[in-house]
Amino acid sequence: MSRTSAPAWMGRPTPAVRIAKAVALTVVVLLVVFPLWTVLATSLATPQNVIDNGGWVIWPEHLSFDAYADILKGGIITRALLVSAGVTVIGTALSLVCTIALAYTLSRPDVYGGKPMLLLVLFTFLFPPGMVPLFLVVRSVGLFDQYAALVLPFLINVFNLVVMRGFFQSIPKELIDAARMDGAGELVVLRRVVLPLSKAVIAVIGLFYAVAYWNRFFEAIIYFNDQSKWPISTVLRQYVTGGASIAETSGELAVASPQSVQMAVVVLATLPIVLVYPFLQRYFAKGVLTGALKA
Template identity: 75%
Template sequence: MSSVRPAWQGRPGPGLRLAKVVALAVVVLLVLFPVWTVVATSLAEPGDVVANGGWVVWPHGITFGAYAEILDGGIVTRALAISAGVTVVGTALSLTCTVGLAYALSRPGVYAGRPLLLLILFTFLFPPGMIPLFLVVRSTGLFDQYAALVLPFVVNAFNLVVMRGFFQSIPRDLIEAARIDGAGDLAVLWRVVLPLSKAVLAVVGLFYAVAYWNRFFEAIIYFNDQSKWPIGTVLRQYVTGGADLTGEAALVSAPQSTQMAVVVLALTPIVCVYPFLQRYFAKGVLTGALKA
């Protein structure tokens, strides 16, 4: 038997390690430079922004005037509150429905479990188009309601498959032991399954939260009242120079620093939450995917 180790198991030499460090540093710089430019532009003086053609890499002076302007009780403040409410309510409702359905589909012998799973996978492969979804929203009375941003997207097929696979990986001996002790289905789910599923709950919860927070196109279609637009839709209007939202001044006249300040405010919540959930990503997604 040969004692020579494969190339991928060997210890890399100094040259290869240096190349990896350089490559990683280049990737980090490529990712951080646009983010830094956006933040620097939002904090730069108006004259500095104009002098540099709209983008500032290193501002000569720092001002929070752009943030004060957009947070002064205007449309951005309202849009942030709307997005926060939609994200919190939508994520909680989606997690509740996904957990219940995934747990039911993960149990062997559940009535009509396989046909229901195939139906869900069919919607994953062939999602509904924009026109059928619009007709459903209008016929159910959700038009111009905040529920239109939540109810049509309560259960995501991909998240459901990942969570179902994770539940299937839980040893059946634990569940059977709980049943012997007299626990019902809800007690088993609450006391046994969920405490062991923190990783997949964190991952799926973040997936839902990001989707609800970034939702913008649906608001344009389902809302006639522009004051109900979430931050994603308002951000699009600011950045692209869209229609007038205030009824007083067109957004196309907004300076570059104000646009970048809106971008920073829209990105901050997700950026702040992600580091606390990052360690759950590999375990939650890989376990669910492998078992699905």
């Protein structure tokens, strides 16, 4: 092979290879879309339609929103959605503020004690606390049965911190030096120079935190005795694993079938993240890869 010839992976694929790729991509898409469509179709099916199809509906004969009306009329699901929304919004905001502050501090080479602090942070990443020590800490500081127990113990994720620190380090040092020569302090540099250039990584890390807070269910089971404080992910687990017992005992099932209610809860639990993700997808390659490579 000539030295000037392009590598095999850069050449134009043969028709057979392109057909194989198209078939593989189609199969993967169907494997992803079909379960989602089945969940949505079952949630919109009538009780008789669900019974006739053995519990799963691929194409509903008549659209019915009874399942959504049943679970959104002010009962358990409505409270759980509000709890999850509040925990996600407040937790994501606090986590971003703390992560940005610590990442910027650790990204500056002249910070006193920066290296030991970074090693301490990485130590917690390599050796995370177990469930029992974390439970004892939460109970000892008075967070038991409090919404803060879903936020404060998970305020900073080390992986997100390392990625954001690497992104901050990739910002040209000349820009920061120029701002300092103009008399800008650290807060001004962070607010007017670093943050405007870091919108991509902030959007990605914010989505990571939001997904983590929205999907947090196990901690609610451990830290909450009052089930009315459970977030939507914990209630969703109870619906899926325990059937519709929660809805039946609270009087929420009026018209829809249990299967439709379960699938409607799944749709409501996944819909917010599905709606937000497309708007932030274009930031992923720039935000994560730049920070990870630099780190």
